[in-house]
Amino acid sequence: MNFTNLQIETENLPKVEALDLKSISKSYFKIIILNQLALYAILIGLVFGVRYFIEKEEEVQLNLGYMLALVLGFCVVNFIISFLAFKKRKYAIREHDVVYSKGLIVHSVTTVPMSRIQHVEESRSWLARHFGLATLKIFTAGESGSDLSIKGLPHLEAKQIKEIISNKVNGNN
Structure with missing residues (x-):
């Protein structure tokens, strides 16, 4: 028995870019928006709550506008990034694997071979049920937790x- 370990020409490998990835449901963006609105409300509430903890009233009024502008600026930038990142969430189910692509700043493509999958789980939060959505969790051997989660x-x-x-x-x- 002879050992062989032939080199694979990378030019002949299938290109992930050529894969027809399917976008997740647009309804999921509504869930993202609702979660972010809750976060934004908490941040803005904290800005207004600060005035009760600072003793000098005139300093609070002067700085309150700056703090509020900073928080609102963060909210706008965060919303834009979330919207653009949402458009990058795509998946494909192929004969031998599952592919999931996500991320705006740090883009990642995860491929899970069917031969490594131990089990699959479908879960739904109360908000996802309201919008008719679900999360698919794919578990592989040797890891704790799901290896791939498509929301x-x-x-x-x-x-x-x-x-x-x-x-x-x-x-x-």
């Missing part, structure tokens, strides 16, 4: 994908 899938589509992956993992192609 914002339409509920029926998440169930179908879960069924497809479960059948492949269990050998029921």
Whole structure:
């Protein structure tokens, strides 16, 4: 028995850029907005709450405007980044693997081979149920926690994908 370890020409490998990735549901952006509005409300509430802890009233009034402008600026920038990052969330289910792409500043593409998947879980928060969405969690061997989590899938589509992956993992192609 001879050992061989041939080099693979990277030019011949399939290109991830050529993969037709599917965007997650636009309804998921509503959940992102609601979560951010809650955060923004807390931040703005903290700015106005500061005036009760500072004794010199005239200093508070002067600085309150600056603090509020800073918080509102943060909120606007955060919202824009979230919107642009949302557009980068895409996935693909292929014959031998699952691919998930996300991230604006730090872009990542995660590929999980079907042969490594141990089980698949579908979960729904109360807000996701309201919008008819679900999260698909894919677990692989040797790790604690889910290795891939695709949030914002339409509920029926998440169930179908879960069924497809479960059948492949269990050998029921």
